[in-house]
Amino acid sequence: xxxxxxxxxxxxxxxxxxxxxxxxxxxxxxxxxxxxxxxxxxxxxxxxxxxxxxxxxxxxxxxxxxxxxxxxxxxxxxxxxxxxxxxxxxxxxxxxxxxxxxxxxxxxxxxxxxxxxxxxxxxxxxxxxxxxxxxxxxxxxxxxxxxxxxxxxxxxxxxxxxxxxxxxxxxxxxxxxxxxxxxxxxxxxxxxxxxxxxxxxxxxxxxxxxxxxxxxxxxxxxxxxxxxxxxxxxxxxxxxxxxxxxxxxxxxx
Amino acid sequence: xxxxxxxxxxxxxxxxxxxxxxxxxxxxxxxxxxxxxxxxxxxxxxxxxxxxxxxxxxxxxxxxxxxxxxxxxxxxxxxxxxxxxxxxxxxxxxxxxxxxxxxxxxxxxxxxxxxxxxxxxxxxxxxxxxxxxxxxxxxxxxxxxxxxxxxxxxxxxxxxxxxxxxxxxxxxxxxxxxxxxxxxxxxxxxxxxxxxxxxxxxxxxxxxxxxxxxxxxxxxxxxxxxxxxxxxxxxxxxxxxxxxxxxxxxxxxxxxxxxxxxxxxxxxxxxxxxxxxxxxxxxxxxxxxxxxxxxxxxxxxxxxxxxxxxxxxxxxxxxxxxxxxxxxxxxxxxxxxxxxxxxxxxxxxxxxxxxxxxxx
Amino acid sequence: xxxxxxxxxxxxxxxxxxxxxxxxxxxxxxxxxxxxxxxxxxxxxxxxxxxxxxxxxxxxxxxxxxxxxxxxxxxxxxxxxxxxxxxxxxxxxxxxxxxxxxxxxxxxxxxxxxxxxxxxxxxxxxxxxxxxxxxxxxxxxxxxxxxxxxxxxxxxxxxxxxxxxxxxxxxxxxxxxxxxxxxxxxxxxxxxxxxxxxxxxxxxxxxxxxxxxxxxxxxxxxxxxxxxxxxxxxxxxxxxxxxxxxxxxxxxxxxxxxxxxxxxxxxxxxxxxxxxxxxxxxxxxxxxxxxxxxxxxxxxxxxxxxxxxxxxxxxxxxxxxxxxxxxxxxxxxxxxxxxxxxxxxxxxxxxxxxxxxxxx
Numbered sequence: 001x002x003x004x005x006x007x008x009x010x011x012x013x014x015x016x017x018x019x020x021x022x023x024x025x026x027x028x029x030x031x032x033x034x035x036x037x038x039x040x041x042x043x044x045x046x047x048x049x050x051x052x053x054x055x056x057x058x059x060x061x062x063x064x065x066x067x068x069x070x071x072x073x074x075x076x077x078x079x080x081x082x083x084x085x086x087x088x089x090x091x092x093x094x095x096x097x098x099x100x101x102x103x104x105x106x107x108x109x110x111x112x113x114x115x116x117x118x119x120x121x122x123x124x125x126x127x128x129x130x131x132x133x134x135x136x137x138x139x140x141x142x143x144x145x146x147x148x149x150x151x152x153x154x155x156x157x158x159x160x161x162x163x164x165x166x167x168x169x170x171x172x173x174x175x176x177x178x179x180x181x182x183x184x185x186x187x188x189x190x191x192x193x194x195x196x197x198x199x200x201x202x203x204x205x206x207x208x209x210x211x212x213x214x215x216x217x218x219x220x221x222x223x224x225x226x227x228x229x230x231x232x233x234x235x236x237x238x239x240x241x242x243x244x245x246x247x248x249x250x251x252x253x
Numbered sequence: 254x255x256x257x258x259x260x261x262x263x264x265x266x267x268x269x270x271x272x273x274x275x276x277x278x279x280x281x282x283x284x285x286x287x288x289x290x291x292x293x294x295x296x297x298x299x300x301x302x303x304x305x306x307x308x309x310x311x312x313x314x315x316x317x318x319x320x321x322x323x324x325x326x327x328x329x330x331x332x333x334x335x336x337x338x339x340x341x342x343x344x345x346x347x348x349x350x351x352x353x354x355x356x357x358x359x360x361x362x363x364x365x366x367x368x369x370x371x372x373x374x375x376x377x378x379x380x381x382x383x384x385x386x387x388x389x390x391x392x393x394x395x396x397x398x399x400x401x402x403x404x405x406x407x408x409x410x411x412x413x414x415x416x417x418x419x420x421x422x423x424x425x426x427x428x429x430x431x432x433x434x435x436x437x438x439x440x441x442x443x444x445x446x447x448x449x450x451x452x453x454x455x456x457x458x459x460x461x462x463x464x465x466x467x468x469x470x471x472x473x474x475x476x477x478x479x480x481x482x483x484x485x486x487x488x489x490x491x492x493x494x495x496x497x498x499x500x501x502x503x504x505x506x507x508x509x510x511x512x513x514x515x516x517x518x519x520x521x522x523x524x525x526x527x528x529x530x531x532x533x534x535x536x537x538x539x540x541x542x543x544x545x546x547x548x549x550x551x552x553x554x555x556x557x558x559x560x561x562x563x564x565x566x567x568x569x570x571x572x573x574x575x576x577x578x579x580x581x582x583x584x585x586x587x588x589x590x591x592x593x594x595x596x597x598x599x600x601x602x603x604x605x606x607x608x609x610x611x612x613x
Numbered sequence: 614x615x616x617x618x619x620x621x622x623x624x625x626x627x628x629x630x631x632x633x634x635x636x637x638x639x640x641x642x643x644x645x646x647x648x649x650x651x652x653x654x655x656x657x658x659x660x661x662x663x664x665x666x667x668x669x670x671x672x673x674x675x676x677x678x679x680x681x682x683x684x685x686x687x688x689x690x691x692x693x694x695x696x697x698x699x700x701x702x703x704x705x706x707x708x709x710x711x712x713x714x715x716x717x718x719x720x721x722x723x724x725x726x727x728x729x730x731x732x733x734x735x736x737x738x739x740x741x742x743x744x745x746x747x748x749x750x751x752x753x754x755x756x757x758x759x760x761x762x763x764x765x766x767x768x769x770x771x772x773x774x775x776x777x778x779x780x781x782x783x784x785x786x787x788x789x790x791x792x793x794x795x796x797x798x799x800x801x802x803x804x805x806x807x808x809x810x811x812x813x814x815x816x817x818x819x820x821x822x823x824x825x826x827x828x829x830x831x832x833x834x835x836x837x838x839x840x841x842x843x844x845x846x847x848x849x850x851x852x853x854x855x856x857x858x859x860x861x862x863x864x865x866x867x868x869x870x871x872x873x874x875x876x877x878x879x880x881x882x883x884x885x886x887x888x889x890x891x892x893x894x895x896x897x898x899x900x901x902x903x904x905x906x907x908x909x910x911x912x913x914x915x916x917x918x919x920x921x922x923x924x925x926x927x928x929x930x931x932x933x934x935x936x937x938x939x940x941x942x943x944x945x946x947x948x949x950x951x952x953x954x955x956x957x958x959x960x961x962x963x964x965x966x967x968x969x970x971x972x973x
Contacts, residue, residue, distance in 0.1 A: 054868055078871030085866045091724040092908075092916040094861065101917075102858065106871035110855050113919050158870070393818060394829060394945055398697050402662030404689050414815040417822060419759075419830040426832065427692055523814055 004063070005030040005162060005194050006051055006081075011060035013043075013050050013218075020046045021057070022218040028196060030161065033188040035205040036198045037229075038215035039239055044198040047215065048166050051196070053077050065161075078106035082158035084151050084165040088139060096134045096142070096150050100125055103157030125157035129183060144171035152183065163187065165197040169204060177201070181208040202246055206230060214238060333451055336412050336441075337433040339425075346454040347407035347430075351400055353390050354411035357434060358383045359583035360446055361409075363462060363609055366453045371403050379577075379585075395420035397427070405429055409449060413437075438507050442582040443467065462584060465607050469587030470511065472604050473594050477513025480598055485514035486537035486565065489525065489576075490544050491557075496532060497525045505543075508579055512593040513601075514539065529559055540565040541596055543580075545573030572596045584609045638920050641913065645927035649706065652934035656702030657694055659938055661945075664690055673699075696833070704831035704895060705937040705948075706930035709902055711843045711892035713929025716903025717910075717921050718850055718885040721857040722878060723788055730889040730903040733795035733882075734772035737802035739893040742768020743823045744809035747816045761823060762835060762894045769890035772802055777882060787864070787878070825947040826897035828937050835895045842891040846884045847926060853881060857918035899949045901956035902929050902936075908960065932956075 004027035013021040021043045028034055036044045049055040050062055053069040062069040065080055088099065103125065104118040114122070126132050131149050134142065139150055148168055155163055165184070169177040181204055187193045199205045205212055206226035214222040214229050216238045222229040232243035239246075330344045349371045352358040358373050362380050375388035389399045397420055400408060408424055410416040412435030424431050432452050434445040443463045450459020487509055489497040499505040501522045509516035517535045519527045540563070542549050551571035560566050574596050578589035587606070594601055658669040664686075671682040672694045715730035723732070731737075746764035773795075780787070780794040810820055822829075856877035859867040864874050889903075906929045907921055914920040936951040943951070 052869060054865065074868060074873050075871040078869060081869075083866070083869040085862055085869075088862055089724075090861060090916075091720070091726050092861070092911050094916050098915055098917065099862075102861065102866075102870060105855060105859050108855070111852060113855075113917075391945070393822060396661050396945070397829070398693050399661045401689050401693050401697065404687075414817075414819050417819060417829075419819075422759075423697075423830065423832065427696055523812075 003030070003066070004028060005065055006196065007063040008047075008051070009061050009063070011050060011057040011062060013046055013055055013057050015046075020218050021050065023060070024218070024220055025060075026213060026220060026223060028194060030194055031188070031192045032211060033185070033195045033209050034197070034211045034213060035209035036196065036213050036215060037200070037202060037205050038221075041217075042215040043218040044215055045166055046218075048083070048164055048196070048198060052081055052083050052164060075106055078158070078160075080160050081162040081164060082155035082160040084155045084163070084168055086166050086168075086170065088147050088151055090140050093138045093140065096131060096137050096139050097122065097126065099139045099150050100131075100153045100157050103154035103159075106158060121159055122157050125153045125159075128187075129153035129156055145173065145176035148172060148176070148180065149183075152180065156187065160193075162194045162196070165195070167198050167200055169199065169201060177204060184208065202230060329454065331451065333432065333448060335432045335448065336435040336445065339433065341430045341432050341452075343407065343430055343452060345406075347452065349403060349405045349407070350453060351389060351403070351405040351408045352377075352383075353395060353409060353416045354434070355379065356442075356581045356583035357409045357411070357449065359581070359585065360449050361453065363584040364446075364450055364453065364455045364458045366455060369453065371405065372400065390416065393417075395424075397423050400424065400429065401427060407432070407452060409434060409452070411435065436504070436582040438504055439470065439511065439586070442586055445582065446584070462609060465609060466584070466587050469607060470590060473513075473587075473590050474511055476601055476603050477511075477594055477598060480513050480601075482513060482515040483538040483570070483597065484517055484535060484564075485509055485539045485541060485597060486517045486532060486535070486563075487541045488543055488549070488554075490547075491549075492544070492547070495526050496529060498527050498532075500525050504582070505580055508590060508593060509541075509597075512590055512597050514597045533559065533562060537563055537565045538568070538570060539597060540571040541593070542571065542573045543576035546576060549573075638914055638924065641924055642927065645924065645931060648931040649927065649934065652706070652931055652938065653702055656705070656934055656938050657698045659942060660693065660698055661941070662690075662693055664694065669694055700833045700836045701828045701831040701937065702934055704836045705828050705933045707836065707840060707843055708828075708892045708896040708899065709906075709929035709931070709933025709936075710847065710926040711888045711929070712899065712903040712933070713906040713925035714847045714850060714922055715885045715889040715892070716929075717907035717918070717925045718857065718881055719903075720907055721860055721918060721921075722881050722885070723792060724860060724863070725788075725792070726908065727904070729900070730885070730892070731799075731898070731900075733791060733886070734776045734799040734802060735769040735886060735889045735893065736898050737799040737806060738772025739765040739769040739890065740820075740824055740898060741802045741806045741809065742766070742771075743897075744806055744813065744820045747819050747823075748809060748813055759830075759835070761819075765823070765897075766890050766894035768802075769893055770886060772798060773882070773886040773890075777879075823897045826899035826949040827947055828896060831895070839891045839895050843888055846888045846891075847922075850881060850884045850888070851919075851922045851926075853877065853884075854918035854922055856881065857922075858916075861916060897949075899933070899952055901949075901952040902933055905956040905960045906932055 006028040008024050008026050011021055011024045012019060024047065036047060038044050046055065050057055051069075053062070053064075053072070053074070056070060064072065064077065069077065082103065090099075101114060101118075101122050104114055104121060107121075108114050108118045126135060129149055129152055131146070131153050134146055134150065139147060142150065148171065152165070152168065163184075168180055172180060184195050184197065185208055188195045197209070210225060212222070212224065212226050212229040213220060214234065221238060222234060230246070235241065235243040235246050329346050330342060332340055332342045335341055348369055350361060350366060350369050351372045352361055352370055353374060355374065355377045358370065358377050359379055361367060361370050362383060367380075367382060370383065370386060372387045372389040373383050374390040376392060377383045377386070387399070387403070389396045389403070395416055406429070408429055408431045410421050410431055410433050412433040415435070421431050421433060432448065434448065436442040436445050443466060446463050446466075447456075447459050450456045450462075487499050487505060489499070491497070499509065499516055499518050501518045501520065503518075503522065506516045506518050517527075517532065517537055519525060520531070540554060542551070542554070551569070551573075554560060554571050555566050565571060574593060575589070578585045579593050581589070587609070591603055591606060594603065654670070657673065658664065658666050668686040668690060672686060672691050674680040675682040676691075676695055712730050716728070719728040719730060719732055720726055742764035743761045745768075746760040749760065776791065776795045776798045779798065780790040783790060785793070810817055813820055856867075856872050859870045859872035860874070867874050907925045910921050910924045910928055914924060932955070933948070933952065936955060937948050940946050940948040940951045
């Protein structure tokens, strides 16, 4: 792979004296499609937070496109990394296209707002994610699955090299889960977007992601293809269940 | 005492009320607004400054000396100092006077300036001619625009927040002379009458009126000089459950004292409420119902729980008085004092009353 | 991708909203400006003194456009139009603009549709400041601005500074902490206000008049003193519309969209507080404008702050100008009552017609 677009070097994150991430080092190359998996409390969301610069590690350093994240201002980070929020809590009625338009905030003119290029990006994102039929609707009225796609569209409109998602399939039924995953694969393969997704569904992770990073108690326990990471022994040790519960399809390369 | 003695809303004519806390409780503030201030808050009361009449810049032209009674020519322009300490310059004799307190209206009419009064408040009630005049002030606000529209050349307002100070300031900014009057005691009333007289160009009428009134006050105090002074409770209001009476060193307390009684006061110059316990301990020998005009009767008083231990209730010494003439700092004050004295000492022999000039 | 296109069609039919107003905010701006001009003319032509409409226009043309007009009006009329009514209408517009902009900002900052400019203690702080000013036995007029206005301004800013500083203590999320602290500090200050009102005596009415909010005391100096504060701060907020938009989905998402949340929150809070403090200093506490106007604007043009802020400014100015006209025509009722009477039912109506409820 090419040089690392996101890199963690010995990162330790503590939350009220409890170490949530311990000495995590990993490198994700540009164009990779990576799933972060692990049991509850393993530190997956924390890892995303520190990658996107919301949390500061007490030890170690996070690098985004080769530069330390904490040295970058938020605007620069936002132009390189888009994070799809888990939920959309909107205080006011907001139309779908207005939510998607928020993705252009890092790019648009601070005073004059969206320019034609921004508007084109918004339309393209809507088209790409396939939420065109929802345009004009209040985002708060949508089903969870629709809302999730709208949020993904917002991140797509942000047009960043890195796309981060934190459990994007939590509220979705199977059909929507598959749809979202296929979208991610499409973004990754067609646009070259680096996709990093936290997933709780091992089957989805194994099927759609070539590289899995397994976290447990704040440490990286395994990092590689699904076959290498999700061995029966690991499933038993890390997830605490009989490996026969987990029926993994053959991983996609 | 504040010149405010307008017939207050029946609900709460007394001034002291502990408002319910909480800014959000607007309805309770609407109740609070109905609090009428019958007493003064001496903590914020400016001391009535002495009346200073600067030497008029124009030499009064004398009437022909052959006339048997030389007509005194009013001296204008004149600069007067009002009760707030402001210097007010009057360029000419005012022809369009606005009165913003009922007491002032009565004074103006008694002095003979009635025809020149063009507007009063909407709670003026005496003399009858004044009631018909246009209203430019309510209990809470002054209609500055209307005053300007009427072309007033003199406004007389009440101090101690009787009229909103904002309105007074606004009128002055617009070039209309405003004289603020405020009488915390009886002497202050006479000073105000003199001040108003000078302002409207009737100093002699004012001097005559004050002399008559002073004589009237003196007559009462002479008549009551050696008499026993009953402990007197002057009831302002009890309709809301709190008992309101005269505060220490207030106008009303002075009136009661001058009328030959020993007033039971609240114990504070700024608080008008007294607890029932304290009142019972003070044990009034006489109860004067200042709220008789609102329908309070002796019978009601006697039936109030806890009141029957008072000497006044036991001896049925509960009498109604006309609060208005007792507390309004105007020309009818002598009448009020006499009525008060007679209520306290029913067998009092007073010399015949000298009438204040008849009001149209 | 074939799959996700059809998997995501829901049963609900697509709602086709009229795209008219949202795409033509300029039209709304134009309508707003027209409404303001009409309000100006009406506001200056209407009052307790009847003035010929023609005269009103002539006076305005004469004074402000320098046109030579045959003088068919009196000095008093000109004073009324230019020195009383005009600053009053302009002040109402300025305050309305300030409250609406502040309300929109607080709603966006706190992500709470029920927020208004007073939610973080500014109202209680201003009221307490005004009450203290009334109680101080000093008559201080600074640039004709007045002690009440100055203290109210300081009180409002002091309150929100205290709220902000106190809200940083503790582990609650910043927004929750702000709201709760605002409530606590507001209640404390309201208690202080109640105490001040209890001690106020005759000044109670003046404090209460301030609480009700009015434009009776609107003067040119006050208007000109607060104009730059409110205008500059409002424009500064509008220039930060992007930050407000970013906050729509929450603080984390805002950070991910490139907003420096802590800094922007501080700056927007400070600017909105400044605007609110200046507004309540000269007008007292007028409710509903800051709450309702931004919502109505959002229902017309969506939640983007780039449109909501300037349109709220215009809408708020118009609403309060008309409310003051109605208040005057209805006989001088407090303008806060009018805004409540207009605002509440209108708001309910809008809510019912809107397709979504306002659950947070």
